[in-house]
Amino acid sequence: MGDRGTDTRQKLVDTALRLFRDEGFQATTMRRIAQEAGVSLGNAYYYFAGKDELVHELYLVVQRDHRERTLPLLRDGGSLAENFGTVLHSGLDAMSPYHGFGSSFLQSALPVASRSSPFSAESTDARDMAITLMRDVLASSRQKIPPSLDNQLPMLLWLIYLGVTLHWVTDSSAGQTRTHALVDSIAPVVGKAVQLARLPVARSLISDIAELTTRFTTTERTTP
Structure with missing residues (x-):
C-alpha cells in the first residue's frame, strides 16, 4: 500500500x-x-469491509495507548497488587473517550461468535497485545509465579480486566469513579490469590479455572 x-x-x-x-x-x-x-x-x-473491521482498529488504538500509559508506571519489584491496579486504572483511562458508545457497542461485541468480540479470531492482534501487557505486569512484580502458570495467569489477568471493562461500560458515575473504586478493591485480592498459587492445591485450582475460561470463551467460527 x-x-x-x-x-x-x-x-x-x-x-x-x-x-x-x-x-x-x-x-x-x-x-x-x-x-x-x-x-x-x-x-x-x-x-x-464494514464497521466490525473498524472496531478492531479501535481495539488496537486503545491497546497501544493502554501500553504506553502503563509501562512507565509499573514499579519494578513492586507488589502485584500495586502493578495490577496500575494496569487496570491505565486501561480505564485509555478507554475513557469511548465511554459514551460503550453500551450500544456491547450488543454486537458480547457474543463470543461475533467478529467484534475480543475473543474472535479477528481480534487476535489486540488480544495478544493485552495479554502480553499482563505478562509484563507479572514480570515487573516481586511476586513470582510457578513456571506451570506462566501461560495461564496472564490470560486470567486479562479476563479480569475484561470483567472490569464490562462494569465500566455500564458505570454512569462521574468519571466512572465506581469502576476505579472497584479496581482498588480487586487488585489486592488478585495479589493475594497469586501469592497462594505457590501452594500446590491453589496452583491446581488456578490452572483448572484457566482451562475452563479458555474453553468457554473461545469458539470456532462457522460460516452459514
Whole structure:
C-alpha cells in the first residue's frame, strides 16, 4: 500500500473513531464515515469491509495507548497488587473517550461468535497485545509465579480486566469513579490469590479455572 493509500486508510480510521465517540456506534454508518473522511463509499469498502473491521482498529488504538500509559508506571519489584491496579486504572483511562458508545457497542461485541468480540479470531492482534501487557505486569512484580502458570495467569489477568471493562461500560458515575473504586478493591485480592498459587492445591485450582475460561470463551467460527 502506497503513502496515499496509507493516508486514506488512516483517515477512515480516525474519522470512524471520532464518529463512534461523538454519535455512537449504532448511529455511525459506513456511508457517514466515507462522507466525513471525504472518500467515496466504494473506496471506504475497499479498505474496510464494514464497521466490525473498524472496531478492531479501535481495539488496537486503545491497546497501544493502554501500553504506553502503563509501562512507565509499573514499579519494578513492586507488589502485584500495586502493578495490577496500575494496569487496570491505565486501561480505564485509555478507554475513557469511548465511554459514551460503550453500551450500544456491547450488543454486537458480547457474543463470543461475533467478529467484534475480543475473543474472535479477528481480534487476535489486540488480544495478544493485552495479554502480553499482563505478562509484563507479572514480570515487573516481586511476586513470582510457578513456571506451570506462566501461560495461564496472564490470560486470567486479562479476563479480569475484561470483567472490569464490562462494569465500566455500564458505570454512569462521574468519571466512572465506581469502576476505579472497584479496581482498588480487586487488585489486592488478585495479589493475594497469586501469592497462594505457590501452594500446590491453589496452583491446581488456578490452572483448572484457566482451562475452563479458555474453553468457554473461545469458539470456532462457522460460516452459514
